[in-house]
Amino acid sequence: MICLGKDIDMSDMLSQVFEAEDLYYVTLLMMYLLKDDSRYSLLSELFLIMDKQSFLNLLVYFEDQYIKIPSRDELLRYIRLILLYYHYDMQSMNWKEALEKSGFSHEEDHFARKSLSSIREYLKDYKIPKWGDLE
Numbered sequence: 664m665i666c667l668g669k670d671i672d673m674s675d676m677l678s679q680v681f682e683a684e685d686l687y688y689v690t691l692l693m694m695y696l697l698k699d700d701s702r703y704s705l706l707s708e709l710f711l712i713m714d715k716q717s718f719l720n721l722l723v724y725f726e727d728q729y730i731k732i733p734s735r736d737e738l739l740r741y742i743r744l745i746l747l748y749y750h751y752d753m754q755s756m757n758w759k760e761a762l763e764k765s766g767f768s769h770e771e772d773h774f775a776r777k778s779l780s781s782i783r784e785y786l787k788d789y790k791i792p793k794w795g796d797l798e
Contacts, residue, residue: 702729712796743767744778751779 676690684757691707710718750792767775 687718744775745780747775747779748782752783 687710688707691710693702693796695703695706700783709721713721747761747765747767750756750764751758754761756764762769762772
């Protein structure tokens with residue numbers, strides 16, 4: 664993979680392009696530089712952390728769209744809410760046990776109750792497809 668120093672010399676970079684992965688990386692970097700659009704700034708980095716096919720699938724499914732990637736803390740908070748819904752609403756655990764088993768502290772009780780109420784409202788109006796039905 665091409666290593667970039669502090670000063671980018673495009674001709675040196677292009678002379679190092681031997682593999683398809685390098686070509687994708689350089690192309691995505693050039694898109695950012697030529698478009699002068701900060702929304703493209705991390706595409707080349709995204710390519711580095713995903714395998715080629717996964718990156719291409721991302722493009723196929725989300726081309727021409729802008730997505731916001733949540734923080735790990737935000738994602739974990741929502742995972743805990745789904746676990747709370749599962750334990751409390753689906754398995755009929757008592758509230759305290761479901762709260763603890765889902766990773767919430769007692770200080771988060773109000774947030775958890777309010778969020779769980781929102782989940783119930785959403786699920787009342789929408790049917791979420793099962794994983795196997797998505798294909």
